[in-house]
Amino acid sequence: MLQLIRVLLFVGTIMQPLSAARPTVIAHRGASGYLPEHTLAAVAAAHAMNADFIEQDLVLTSDLHPIVLHDIYLDTVSDVRSKFPDRARNDGRFYAIDFTLAEIKTLRIGERIDHRTGRPAFPNRFPTENKPFTIPTFEEELQIIHGLNQTRHRTIGVYPEIKYPKWHRDQGKDISPIVLNSLARFGYTDANAPVYLQCFEQAELMRIRNELGCKLKIVQLMGKDKPGEQTYSKMLTDEGLHRVASYAQGIGPELKQVISGRRTDGKPQITSLVADAHRHQLLVHPYTFRVDQLPDYVDDWPTLIDWFVEAQIDGLFTDFPDRVRVIVGPSQ
Ligand code: G3P
Ligand code: CA
Numbered sequence: 001m002l003q004l005i006r007v008l009l010f011v012g013t014i015m016q017p018l019s020a021a022r023p024t025v026i027a028h029r030g031a032s033g034y035l036p037e038h039t040l041a042a043v044a045a046a047h048a049m050n051a052d053f054i055e056q057d058l059v060l061t062s063d064l065h066p067i068v069l070h071d072i073y074l075d076t077v078s079d080v081r082s083k084f085p086d087r088a089r090n091d092g093r094f095y096a097i098d099f100t101l102a103e104i105k106t107l108r109i110g111e112r113i114d115h116r117t118g119r120p121a122f123p124n125r126f127p128t129e130n131k132p133f134t135i136p137t138f139e140e141e142l143q144i145i146h147g148l149n150q151t152r153h154r155t156i157g158v159y160p161e162i163k164y165p166k167w168h169r170d171q172g173k174d175i176s177p178i179v180l181n182s183l184a185r186f187g188y189t190d191a192n193a194p195v196y197l198q199c200f201e202q203a204e205l206m207r208i209r210n211e212l213g214c215k216l217k218i219v220q221l222m223g224k225d226k227p228g229e230q231t232y233s234k235m236l237t238d239e240g241l242h243r244v245a246s247y248a249q250g251i252g253p254e255l256k257q258v259i260s261g262r263r264t265d266g267k268p269q270i271t272s273l274v275a276d277a278h279r280h281q282l283l284v285h286p287y288t289f290r291v292d293q294l295p296d297y298v299d300d301w302p303t304l305i306d307w308f309v310e311a312q313i314d315g316l317f318t319d320f321p322d323r324v325r326v327i328v329g330p331s332q
Helices: 002-014 040-048 138-151 165-170 175-185 202-210 238-244 273-279 303-309 323-330
Strands: 024-027 055-059 066-069 157-162 196-199 217-221 249-253 259-262 268-270 315-316
Touching: 002 217, 024 040, 024 323, 040 055, 040 138, 055 138, 055 175, 066 138, 138 157, 138 175, 157 175, 165 175, 165 202, 196 202, 202 217, 238 273, 249 273, 268 303, 303 323, 315 323
Parallel strands: 024 055, 024 315, 055 157, 157 196, 196 217, 217 249
Antiparallel strands: 055 066, 259 268
């Protein structure tokens, strides 16, 4: 009997799909491929698609409420220009931090546009003329996720990103402690909580860990080097990753930092980043996987996902959680 069980277990192991590692599926701005980013509708859809985590980008209002909004500007997703025409700054932009929460709640939001041309950022997504949504506060979104976790008997986590903490401080506002307080009110306080806290700014993440005493899992986002700013390429060296591992559990690189192209034999050009990060016990969660915006080195979506699974990533940010699920399998 024992022998039979062993044989069945072995067969079960070899029958698993190629992508048996099952990367963590992070719904990027909710299920934003289907519904306007960061709306509660996009959050509910992401939950129904069984993402493992749902992402929130966070900025502050003038009266210090964290709201779920990707940009520091309101004009890329809302009707602020017509509702508050005289509230732009000299650069012509409308900043969330110049508006109270009550004012922001009067805005209707919809699909992202390019603010210079007025054209949709993603032409085949939700119609930009339809704006039936409002901007949620961080706590409203946490309430929705908690409620759905209860009714759907799941523990889908949250993946908040603190946006531009240095810029917020220059505006006289300290966003990080406010975000940590909101998380604590919902019981997200320790390393086992289903939350990853992410930010691009290394100095802020080190402050969050070392000065603000945050015990949550932290992910260091990596982007393109910009002159006069922190250099991500330095962070990606062995010494740099060693430093990141002193305060973070993972990194969030761009797709190109993990797979840089296609080799002449048609196989993926996998960089050493995942192996390097794993040597430092850092998880790797690259961004952003979009069915309607494939990197130029792949022809189709399944190949993209398979290549990154082959590269041994631990998770991925996607606007299309359901389209990842069908390839990588159900959540664990
Ligand atoms: O947070 C991961 C990814 O979302 C970073 O880029 O600009 O979409 O916030 P962004
Ligand atoms: Ca983000």
